[in-house]
Amino acid sequence: MNLLYILLVLAVWLGLWWLNTRFALHKSTQWIVPVLFGITLILLWEMVVRLFGVSPVILPAPSAIWTRLVSSMPILWQDFVQTIFKGALSGYVLGCGAAFVTAVLIDRSPFLQRGLLPIGNFIAALPIVGIAPILVMWFGFDWQSKAAVVVVMVFFPVLVNTVAGLQATEAMQRDLMRTYSASYGQTLLKLRLPAAMPFVFNGLKIATTLALIGAIVAEFFGSPIKGMGFRISTEVGRLNLDMVWAEIAVAAVTGSVFYGLVSLIEKGVTFWHPSQRG
C-alpha cells in the first residue's frame, strides 16, 4: 500500500513538473510557473500528510493550518497588532530615522565617517538578536523592549548604506553645484540626498526583514501574553503546531507585504535610477 502511495505522490509531482516545463516555454504563460510550483508544494504536502497519516504533532496539513488560521482570526490579529504595529513598526521608524539623521550629521566629518563606518560594518555582521534579553530586562516585557531591539537591529545597516549613498555623487556633479554657487545645504538637499536614495532604500529593504525577526525573537525572551513570538513559543510547547504554522504564515505574508511596500515607495522616489527603468 505504501509503495502505491509513494508512486502516487511521485506521479503527481512529475506530472505537475512536466506541465511546468511546458508553461516555461512560452513567454505568455511563464507567469503561471511560480504559481504552479507553489501549488505543487502545498498539494504534495497535503497528500503526504493524508496518505501517510503524519501526526499533526509533527506536521499539520495545509488544510488544517488554513482552518486554524480562519478560526483564530481574533487572536492572530491581536498578536499582529502587538508584534508588528507596536514592536516592529515603531522600532523600524525610530531606528531608520535615527540612522538616517546620524548619517547626515556625520556627513560633514570625514574623521567620524572613517571611524564609524568600519565599526558599523562590523556590528552589522554580528548576531545582534542576542541583545534581546538585555533590552527585555531594561525596558520590560511589553512592546517597548521589542521596539528597542528592532531599533538596534535596523540602525547599522541603514547607517552604513546611507553614508555610502551620500558619497555616491560624482565629482563632476558636485563641481556643477559649485559653479551654481550652491551652499552645502542646497547641494545636500538637491543633489546628494536624491542621489543617495537608491542606497538608502537598499538599507531600508534589508531592515524590513530584520525588524520582523527582531520583534519576534525578542518575544522569546519574555512578553505579555500576546504577540507572535510569544504565541509561537508557547504553542510549540503545547504541540499546537497548526497554530504555530498559522502565525508563521501571517509573519511570512507580513514580511513580503512590508518589503513590497518599501519597494513601491522606492519606485516612486528613485524613478530616475537605471534599476527602476526599463
Added chain:
Amino acid sequence: MNKIIPVLTVLAVIVAVWYAAAIRMNSQWTYDQAARAGTEVTLSTLVKDTLAQERPKLPAPHQVVAELWNTTVEKKITSKRSLVYHGWITLSATLLGFGIGTLGGIALAVGIVHNKAMDLGVMPWAIASQTIPILAIAPMIIVVLNSMGISGLIPKAIIAAYLSFFPVVVGMVKGLRAPDQMQLDLMKTYNASGAETFWKLRLPSSMPYLFTSLKVGVAAALVGTIVAELPSGATRGLGARLLSGSYYGQTIQIWSALFAAAALAAALVIVVGILERAVLKKMGMAQ
C-alpha cells in the same frame, strides 16, 4: 592605515559612554542600598559601587572583560561554565549547518541556471523567502525533531543550514549568470559542451559572488544556531547561556556570552574573507 586613529577614537568614545551609562543606570540600586543603610552616597563611593555590582543593570566593560577572561582562560574547557565549551557547541552546529546550506544552495543554483522551469518556478520563491522572518520557525523545528527523537547538534544545524541556504542560492545564481553574452559566444565558437562551459567559464566567474554571499550566509548561520539554542531544554551553547542569564538576572553572563558570539561571528566572517582573498588571488581575480 589612516583608518586606525578614527576607529580607535570612536571606540574610546563608545567605552566612555558605556562607563557613564553604567554609573547612571546602576546608581538607583546604590542609592536604594544607601537609603536602607542610612548612609550618604558620595561621588567616589557611587562610582566605585556602580562599577562593581554583582547583578548590575549594565555591567561595566571591565566586568565583562574579567568575566570573559574567567570563563575562557581560567576555566577548564570541559567545564560547563567555560565559554570555550559553549562556544564550541555553537560553532560546531554553525559550521555543519553552513556546510549543508552552502552545498545545497550551490546545487540548487546550478539547477536554476540550467533549467528554465526551475528558474521560473523556484527563483521567485527563493527571493521572496528572504523577505520573511524564517527565524520564527526555529523553535518549532527544534521541538518537532525532538519529538521524533532527534536532538543535539542536528536540529540546530538544520536551522543554520536553512538560514544560510537562500543567500547562497541568490548570490550563486547571480554569479553563474555573470559571464556576458560575448564570453558565452566565445565558448560556443570553441564548440564547448554545457559541462565545459560550466566548469571553465560559469563556475570561475561566479566565485566573487559566491564569497560575498558566503559571508552573509555564515553570519546568518550563527544567528540561526544561537536562536535555535533558545527553546527550553537547551543547556549548552551560547544561546542557552543568553537565556539562562536572562532567567537568573545574570547580566554579566549575558554580556560575556554576547561578546563571545560577536567574536565568533567576526572570526567566521574574517576566515571566509581570508579564503576569498586566497582563492581569488590564485585565480588571478584579486583586485
